[in-house]
Amino acid sequence: MLELGxxxxxxxxxxxxxxxxxxxxYLFLHFTEAEDARALIKRLLPMVTSCADVxxxxxxxxxxxxxxxxxxxxGFGGAAHALNQTDHEATGAIAAFKCGMKARxxxxxxxxxxxDPDNWEPVYRNGRxxxxxxxxxxxxxxxxxxxxxxxxxxxxxxxxxLLHVQEARxxxxxYAGTEHFGYADGIAxxxxxxxxxxxxxxxGTPRKRRGWDRLQPGxxxxxxxxxxxxxxxxxxxxxxxxxLVVRKLQQHVVRFREYVAEVAQRNGTxxxxxxxxxxxxxxxxxxxxxSPDRDDPALGADDRRNNDFRYDGDPDxxxxxxxxxxxxxxxxxxxxxxGAVQTxxxxxxxxxxxxxxxxxxxxxxxxxxxGVMFAVINADIARQFEFLQLNWINSVLSSTVLTLPADRDPxxxxxxxxxxxxxxxxxxxxxxxxxxxxxxxxxxxxxxGGAYFLLPSxxxxxxxxxxxxxxxxxxxxxxxxxRPPDPLPEPRQPSPCDKLPRGEPxxxxxxxxxxxxxxxxxxxxxxxxxxEVTAPADANPPATPPSGARxxxxx
Amino acid sequence: MPSFHDFDAESEPxxxxxxxxCERPEASPFARSAGMSRRALARGMVGAVVxxxxxxxxxxxxxxxxxxxETKLNRGPRTFTLRIEIQPGRYRRxxxxxxxxxxxxxxxxxxxxxxxxxFTAEHRYLYFxxxxxxxxxxxxxxxxxxxxxxxxxxxxxxxxxASNPELLDEYVRSKFLCVELFYRxxxxxxxxxxxxxxxxxxxxxxxxxxxxxxxxxxxxxxxEFLVNPNMLNHDRIRDNDVDWADTEAGRPLRxxxxxxxxxxxxxxxxxxxxxxxxxxxxxxxxxPKLVRTLRLGTFANIELAARPLRNLPTLHFxxxxxxxxxxxxxxxxxxxxxxxxxxxxxxxISKEIDTVFxxxxxxxxxxxxxxFAFKDFLRANQIVTRDFAGSYLDRSLLQIQSSVKLTxxxxxxxxxxxPDHRNLHTRMQCFLxxxxxxLT
Numbered sequence: 001m002l003e004l005g006x007x008x009x010x011x012x013x014x015x016x017x018x019x020x021x022x023x024x025x026y027l028f029l030h031f032t033e034a035e036d037a038r039a040l041i042k043r044l045l046p047m048v049t050s051c052a053d054v055x056x057x058x059x060x061x062x063x064x065x066x067x068x069x070x071x072x073x074x075g076f077g078g079a080a081h082a083l084n085q086t087d088h089e090a091t092g093a094i095a096a097f098k099c100g101m102k103a104r105x106x107x108x109x110x111x112x113x114x115x116d117p118d119n120w121e122p123v124y125r126n127g128r129x130x131x132x133x134x135x136x137x138x139x140x141x142x143x144x145x146x147x148x149x150x151x152x153x154x155x156x157x158x159x160x161x162l163l164h165v166q167e168a169r170x171x172x173x174x175y176a177g178t179e180h181f182g183y184a185d186g187i188a189x190x191x192x193x194x195x196x197x198x199x200x201x202x203x204g205t206p207r208k209r210r211g212w213d214r215l216q217p218g219x220x221x222x223x224x225x226x227x228x229x230x231x232x233x234x235x236x237x238x239x240x241x242x243x244l245v246v247r248k249l250q251q252h253v254v255r256f257r258e259y260v261a262e263v264a265q266r267n268g269t270x271x272x273x274x275x276x277x278x279x280x281x282x283x284x285x286x287x288x289x290x291s292p293d294r295d296d297p298a299l300g301a302d303d304r305r306n307n308d309f310r311y312d313g314d315p316d317x318x319x320x321x322x323x324x325x326x327x328x329x330x331x332x333x334x335x336x337x338x339g340a341v342q343t344x345x346x347x348x349x350x351x352x353x354x355x356x357x358x359x360x361x362x363x364x365x366x367x368x369x370x371g372v373m374f375a376v377i378n379a380d381i382a383r384q385f386e387f388l389q390l391n392w393i394n395s396v397l398s399s400t401v402l403t404l405p406a407d408r409d410p411x412x413x414x415x416x417x418x419x420x421x422x423x424x425x426x427x428x429x430x431x432x433x434x435x436x437x438x439x440x441x442x443x444x445x446x447x448x449g450g451a452y453f454l455l456p457s458x459x460x461x462x463x464x465x466x467x468x469x470x471x472x473x474x475x476x477x478x479x480x481x482x483r484p485p486d487p488l489p490e491p492r493q494p495s496p497c498d499k500l501p502r503g504e505p506x507x508x509x510x511x512x513x514x515x516x517x518x519x520x521x522x523x524x525x526x527x528x529x530x531x532e533v534t535a536p537a538d539a540n541p542p543a544t545p546p547s548g549a550r551x552x553x554x555x
Numbered sequence: 556m557p558s559f560h561d562f563d564a565e566s567e568p569x570x571x572x573x574x575x576x577c578e579r580p581e582a583s584p585f586a587r588s589a590g591m592s593r594r595a596l597a598r599g600m601v602g603a604v605v606x607x608x609x610x611x612x613x614x615x616x617x618x619x620x621x622x623x624x625e626t627k628l629n630r631g632p633r634t635f636t637l638r639i640e641i642q643p644g645r646y647r648r649x650x651x652x653x654x655x656x657x658x659x660x661x662x663x664x665x666x667x668x669x670x671x672x673x674f675t676a677e678h679r680y681l682y683f684x685x686x687x688x689x690x691x692x693x694x695x696x697x698x699x700x701x702x703x704x705x706x707x708x709x710x711x712x713x714x715x716x717a718s719n720p721e722l723l724d725e726y727v728r729s730k731f732l733c734v735e736l737f738y739r740x741x742x743x744x745x746x747x748x749x750x751x752x753x754x755x756x757x758x759x760x761x762x763x764x765x766x767x768x769x770x771x772x773x774x775x776x777x778x779e780f781l782v783n784p785n786m787l788n789h790d791r792i793r794d795n796d797v798d799w800a801d802t803e804a805g806r807p808l809r810x811x812x813x814x815x816x817x818x819x820x821x822x823x824x825x826x827x828x829x830x831x832x833x834x835x836x837x838x839x840x841x842x843p844k845l846v847r848t849l850r851l852g853t854f855a856n857i858e859l860a861a862r863p864l865r866n867l868p869t870l871h872f873x874x875x876x877x878x879x880x881x882x883x884x885x886x887x888x889x890x891x892x893x894x895x896x897x898x899x900x901x902x903x904i905s906k907e908i909d910t911v912f913x914x915x916x917x918x919x920x921x922x923x924x925x926x927f928a929f930k931d932f933l934r935a936n937q938i939v940t941r942d943f944a945g946s947y948l949d950r951s952l953l954q955i956q957s958s959v960k961l962t963x964x965x966x967x968x969x970x971x972x973x974p975d976h977r978n979l980h981t982r983m984q985c986f987l988x989x990x991x992x993x994l995t
Contacts, residue, residue, distance in 0.1 A: 428987075
């Protein structure tokens with residue numbers, strides 16, 4: 001059993017569709033002075049809810065996430081840095097967090113054209129976010145109370161700047177639980193071992209014949225055993241924390257409806273069928289694999305059945321097309337794609353709540369912005385969220401059937417333009433009927449901004465609030481945060497932000513640096529302070545020539 | 556409850572039973588299942604061989620119904636690896652030259668070359684690997700790129716220059732490094748692949764253009780499509796020996812160097828194919844077994860060779876050499892992201908990978924199934940590929956496989972169904988249905 005009293009509630013609670021809160025508010029903060037920020041966290045700490053609090057019942061939920069600059073400001077950057085020296089895998093996990101979303105948006109997340117970081121909202125573009133206070137509630141009044149208390153605490157900290165307030169609210173009535181395209185959202189969440197909540201069939205990893213296994217908690221909670229059977233994060237600062245990805249995704253509803261209607265009309269079918277084939281589910285949430293011909297609201301509403309399926313019986317994608325959104329992002333045990341062994345390494349917990357008014361069916365474009373505030377919980381941003389985005393959404397799957405790199409996730413992928421625009425193929429099951437092909441897919445979902453956060457455990461938040469420091473895993477004493485920065489910057493390590501999504505793998509992290517320190521003049525665009533500023537000198541032993549040194553210097 | 560002694564007594568045959576067991580050797584599984592003794596089975600097999608020789612008129616084989624054809628050399632891409640000693644004091648200079656992003660040794664396209672790469676190792680050696688259709692193609696490739704290649708190879712000992720093919724040929728042969736194992740995912744020549752890819756692109760345009768058109772219009776467009784220069788011209792190429800690389804200007808299928816890392820362009824850049832090179836020290840005690848295994852063809856023994864798509868949809872080529880009797884050199888060409896590539900190894904062909912890499916020092920105890928440790932092993936032993944060029948860097952393996960299949964299918968279809976066919980519309984729909992998985 002996990003230490004549920006230590007884990008912030010958003011990590012393991014209320015992510016299933018029917019439990020999810022309808023009202024959300026994100027308060028993005030910028031810190032100027034560490035002491036003031038500590039005082040703010042100290043004031044907010046009693047309000048932060050853990051998973052155990054939610055189980056006991058609370059009116060609203062408040063969680064705090066910190067970006068890497070904030071972690072560094074509090075003097076814990078060294079914890080991450082020391083981890084870099086010892087563990088390759090955690091290096092990958094921390095590298096993404098350190099760089100921040102903006103630095104990796106184009107190269108890894110595929111945010112180009114309309115989604116380009118230059119077109120993001122200023123708050124995300126400027127890279128000044130240090131923390132997010134995330135308040136959610138099932139009632140609007142409770143949310144107001146929670147946000148009011150949080151703002152009181154923020155107002156009491158003179159140097160803390162409230163950068164932006166982003167609200168989101170779920171639809172009510174017949175559209176409850178759906179997003180702007182009209183499809184039920186929040187189904188197929190991973191079930192986590194030891195989370196203490198009942199899971200639904202289909203949420204875990206498929207067993208060999210039938211049944212599902214729960215995922216190891218280390219996939220979502222740091223400092224726990226993950227699917228590789230290892231604990232990648234042993235530093236007490238990380239234990240019971242998690243990484244949070246927040247993305248503001250704009251949905252182009254009119255573009256989606258018009259395109260789907262056009263394809264349907266050209267091929268003599270219904271717009272609902274074309275759209276559902278793209279999603280992989282009917283609007284009610286009923287999966288196409290179980291109900292291929294028509295929507296089945298009863299099935300969609302039944303959490304015991306609506307996710308209990310595999311793709312073994314549909315190797316050719318006749319029911320659920322191979323390129324559809326749900327099949328790409330959670331291939332389960334796909335006979336024509338990644339197997340269960342691979343899928344289990346790339347699961348994420350998603351929480352998305354719509355923002356903006358719902359556009360009534362058939363209504364013309366009202367010019368208003370709408371979309372979802374999309375949040376992801378994962379223990380390794382690079383291996384989980386970024387991998388999905390890079391390989392399964394915006395690229396060709398490691399599949400035995402999908403071949404065209406131009407064909408991306410039809411729903412959320414960033415489509416190319418012009419001649420190289422992607423398409424989406426709906427296989428035909430009739431002998432004398434050609435498949436339906438949706439040519440020249442436009443981009444239906446664009447990114448308006450986002451950031452990577454660490455959701456520390458309640459203990460770690462207490463430590464931050466009280467200025468406590470840890471010994472790093474190497475046994476070296478962590479320096480006091482007030483220590484003046486080391487005047488001699490160490491040679492620049494190959495920046496993880498430079499990581500190519502395709503192409504050569506990163507060289508071994510301990511490879512001798514080749515670039516001069518002056519190269520630091522070009523830091524990640526979100527202006528992360530260089531790690532060496534606060535990193536203790538003794539936490540960075542001189543890089544011993546590893547076996548990987550051969551990669552440059554020969555054996 | 557039986558004691559240990561009881562067990563021993565039960566497991567030991569004795570008396571008549573034991574004698575019988577000694578006299579009659581155990582029959583083979585097949586014979587056992589057929590209820591035959593080994594001798595009877597042998598008689599039957601001899602009979603079958605003789606019968607097949609009589610009736611099928613071929614040299615004896617074990618199947619009377621499908622006589623084996625004469626064995627011949629498999630067609631398809633081949634490879635060589637050169638290991639050339641760098642002149643003393645020239646290593647740094649060479650390294651700087653290869654690292655220069657503006658320097659491209661392989662500027663001139665040349666047909667018959669799939670991929671080529673250059674890298675240095677051990678401060679002493681320059682390695683050159685090329686995957687080609689004919690050995691002459693490889694020599695021609697170096698020859699036409701003499702301007703780019705000469706400055707590199709001049710740093711090595713005894714280099715005669717690439718402008719003289721005879722001397723170059725002699726030099727190349729003297730520098731061969733034995734390739735113990737070569738895996739390839741396709742058997743088609745570079746020209747065939749290039750044409751197939753172009754044809755599939757043209758076919759997709761054609762399919763889009765016939766959506767909802769009248770019967771007459773369909774016939775016109777189909778007739779137009781059939782005169783596509785890429786359509787079924789492989790025989791023509793062989794006959795005329797035309798260099799199609801020159802006639803296909805504008806097609807992105809020429810030999811191009813690896814784009815330098817540019818994170819800003821990564822997603823939108825079309826290149827999908829990447830090289831991976833690794834050099835790992837081998838346990839001396841495990842070396843003989845490794846060489847034996849490699850020569851038997853670990854990769855060939857698994858289904859990979861027969862059904863590469865089913866097993867490893869991202870690996871174009873892989874080859875392994877043993878260097879100096881104590882190191883293993885592994886080089887591959889793969890699609891997509893490195894993490895995905897490693898996971899494909901670990902999840903799809905874990906056993907075979909363990910057989911190949913298991914002899915290396917530092918290999919994870921749990922083998923490649925421990926993905927994280929395996930990834931660390933690969934990263935730690937990786938060698939930077941200094942220059943990499945390929946004929947279809949923007950095409951994935953699956954795309955190549957699909958294009959080749961589609962080309963063959965179209966060849967068959969166009970023979971049976973011409974533009975004047977009575978049921979052209981229905982036949983076209985059936986064709987698209989039957990091959991819809993090649994269009995995804």
